[in-house]
Amino acid sequence: MLLTNEFTIREVRLEDAARLAEIYSFYVLNTAVSFEYYAPTVEELEERIRHTIEKYPYFVCEADNKIVGYAYAGAYSAREAYAWTATASIYLDKDYRRHGIGTALYDALEKRLREMGIVNILAGVAYCEKEDEYLSRDSYKFHLKMGYSPVARMKSVGKKFDRWYDLLWMQKKTNGARLKDKNPFRGLLLIPLMAVVTIVVFAITLLIDAYLIPWDTESLGHPAPAFTILAFIGMPFVNIGVCGFAIILTIIRLIRAKMKKRSVWRMTS
Numbered sequence: 731m732l733l734t735n736e737f738t739i740r741e742v743r744l745e746d747a748a749r750l751a752e753i754y755s756f757y758v759l760n761t762a763v764s765f766e767y768y769a770p771t772v773e774e775l776e777e778r779i780r781h782t783i784e785k786y787p788y789f790v791c792e793a794d795n796k797i798v799g800y801a802y803a804g805a806y807s808a809r810e811a812y813a814w815t816a817t818a819s820i821y822l823d824k825d826y827r828r829h830g831i832g833t834a835l836y837d838a839l840e841k842r843l844r845e846m847g848i849v850n851i852l853a854g855v856a857y858c859e860k861e862d863e864y865l866s867r868d869s870y871k872f873h874l875k876m877g878y879s880p881v882a883r884m885k886s887v888g889k890k891f892d893r894w895y896d897l898l899w900m901q902k903k904t905n906g907a908r909l910k911d912k913n914p915f916r917g918l919l920l921i922p923l924m925a926v927v928t929i930v931v932f933a934i935t936l937l938i939d940a941y942l943i944p945w946d947t948e949s950l951g952h953p954a955p956a957f958t959i960l961a962f963i964g965m966p967f968v969n970i971g972v973c974g975f976a977i978i979l980t981i982i983r984l985i986r987a988k989m990k991k992r993s994v995w996r997m998t999s
Contacts, residue, residue, distance in 0.1 A: 737793035737831055739838045742783065742800065746790055747776035749797040753823050762856050762865040762895050765888040786816065787842035791831045798826040801835035803843055806852055815850040816843055827868075836876050844904045853878055856888065857898040864891050870898065878902045921973050 742750075755769035770778070779802075782788050788802035799822035806815045818839060822831055843851060855869045870880075878900035886894040 737791050737798065737829075737834065739789050739791055739834055742779055742788040742790050742802070744776055744779060746797060746800075747779055748772045750779070750790070750800055750821075751775045753797070753800065754821050756824050757821060760864075762858075762888070762890045762893070763869060765856065765890060765895075765897075767890070787839055787846075789835055789838045789842075791822075791835055793826065793829075793831070798823040799831045799835055801832075801839045803839060803848075803851075806850075814848060815852060816848045817852050817854065818843075819853070832872055833876065840902075840904060848904055851878075851902045851904060853900045853902075855898045855900055857883070857896040859896075862893070864893070865895060870900075873900045873902075876902070919976075921976055 751770060751772050754764070754775070757763045758766045758769040779788060782802050782804060785805070786803040789800065790797045791799040799820070801818065801820040803816045803818050806812050806817050818836065820832055820835055820839075840851065853873050855873060856865055857867070857870055858865050861867060879902070880898055881901045882899040884897040884899075887897050888895045
């Protein structure tokens, strides 16, 4: 099906549950993409949405005046050490696939997860050696395209339609994630660096004056002494500006680090 309008990505609302249940039920009843046997009711899906949005992002895509897909994140494990790892799931209306909707939804989801401080995103993908009428490799290929790598394969762990299917875990390191927490005070290194630069500039200008041009009243109009005078006058102002910038940058980084810690605390609480 061709899109007749541009699609938009927004956060989920509880009243979206009916449409999301309709989209998801197709995968439950007709495919092995989901390992559930029975499609959840609207009330059950609404409760799932409510539980998810307490801690994690949940987005829907709208096109042609209706929801055509959704994606959400969840906890990989309740244990505290996994607080920097989340899972991702996505489902699209079967008639709106291959229109860039999945990419847009995952982009929005991953951006929000990065802002939360998430380092690893995991996706559990149903997998089979040979495609059949219930399962293709579309999800696997989509996640590869989005930068996920297969990291674990659990063979024959899901039985549906009287057939066994594998579960493939795929992992992505978030773009903005830092595996090592960088020191928020690193911006203050600009201060001693500027002191070194200042000393070097003064030394060069003094050498120019001392060895190339005699320092006397007649030479004051020459560009070298004039440059020296400007350096002595201007460098303190440059130093003040750079040091002020370094201090402001450090304060901003400290605030952001504190906010990230609060975000992780909310995920583990």
